Amino acid sequence: MSHSVAVATRSARTRRVGWWLLVAVLVAVVLLWVFPFIWMVSASLKSPAEIFAGGLSLIPESPVWENYRRAWVDGxxxxxxxxxxxxxxxxxxxxxxxxxxxxxxxxxxxxxxxxxxxxxxxxxxxxxxxxxxxxxxxxxxxxxxxxxxxxxxxxxxxxxxxxxxxxxxxxxxxxxxxxxxxxxxxxxxxxxxxxxxxxxxxxxxxxxxxxxxxxxxxxxxxxxxxxxxxxxxxxxxxxxxxxxxxxxxxxxxxxxxxxxxxxxxxxxxxxxxxxxxxxxxxxxxxx
Structure with missing residues (x-):
């Protein structure tokens, strides 16, 4: 009986580990998928110089809301x-x-x-x-x-x-x-x-x-x-x-x-x- 319980426990633990691994993989895929959109939102609040100097950084040093006014009116x-x-x-x-x-x-x-x-x-x-x-x-x-x-x-x-x-x-x-x-x-x-x-x-x-x-x-x-x-x-x-x-x-x-x-x-x-x-x-x- 104790052997069966141990086997069942290991099987349940294995399923939980597999489930969490699957969740981790899916989260990584989702982040990779939405990263370009998030980066575009970040770039829309940066100056042209900061876009190239900041690389893949997602946090603007000082949000430039003027970009939206320029796109909406001037553009x-x-x-x-x-x-x-x-x-x-x-x-x-x-x-x-x-x-x-x-x-x-x-x-x-x-x-x-x-x-x-x-x-x-x-x-x-x-x-x-x-x-x-x-x-x-x-x-x-x-x-x-x-x-x-x-x-x-x-x-x-x-x-x-x-x-x-x-x-x-x-x-x-x-x-x-x-x-x-x-x-x-x-x-x-x-x-x-x-x-x-x-x-x-x-x-x-x-x-x-x-x-x-x-x-x-x-x-x-x-x-x-x-x-x-x-x-x-x-x-x-x-x-x-x-x-x-x-x-x-x-x-x-x-x-x-x-x-x-x-x-x-x-x-x-x-x-x-x-x-x-x-x-x-x-x-x-x-x-």
Missing amino acids: SFNTYLLNTVIITVATTVIVVVRCALAGYVLGRYRFPGSRLILGILLATLFVPTGYTIIPVVKLSMQLGLLQSHMGMILALAGASNVASILIYAGYFRGLPNELEEAAIVDGAGFARTFARIMLPLSMPVTATVSILTFLFTWNAFLLPLVFSFSNPDLRTVSVGMQAFVGENSTDWSGMAAAGVISLVPIVVLFAFMQKYFVEGIAGAVKS
Whole structure:
């Protein structure tokens, strides 16, 4: 009996040691992962000379809050941030509605050519963005939308968004058929069934697609750069970073402050919606 107790005690001690080792490794990975962001916050409060002299030091000798004023006013990030919010929110709404409709049809209906459509969508995953920029710009120019918020929104929202469509399709495919049958009995058509029943049930997936689209649009660089090339007032935060890079020097402290300003909304959004993001991914994979 004493031997069994000793073995059980050693086994429990071994499990505890293994658990603490795992925790230590994960903490080290997390610190390594977030260190660049913490360093950027620190650099945003330093002078340019202190950034290079301080190395990896995270504590500023004397916080320089002027960097944020320079980024916000002199760097025009007040305008760039407003542009980014308008473009990102509008693009996200368009993409969510379009992908939800496409995912609903592909997930719930079988019709001639549905597999072909799905194959074409999957094929677009292998087409680099750079190859489509020329026709997008040419079409926007012909429509008179090249130097406008609407043109940039439509160009960003017009991507294939295959991953979002597949997430919706997988989720809708797993819903019971009785929902649609009950809606038909009540006299609901396609649009009403989708808007009143299916879309509200897909809120976890909608949150996931919204976050993914929001992140992609917020960080987009190539399309906003082309559309705002002749009109700096249309720049987004990602394009506006170039304002801190001159021909002979770079305002590193101002760029770090601008980087913090552009990342804060993303961090806040994900902090509030991470639960729905995980639920949406898990639901789509399970389906």
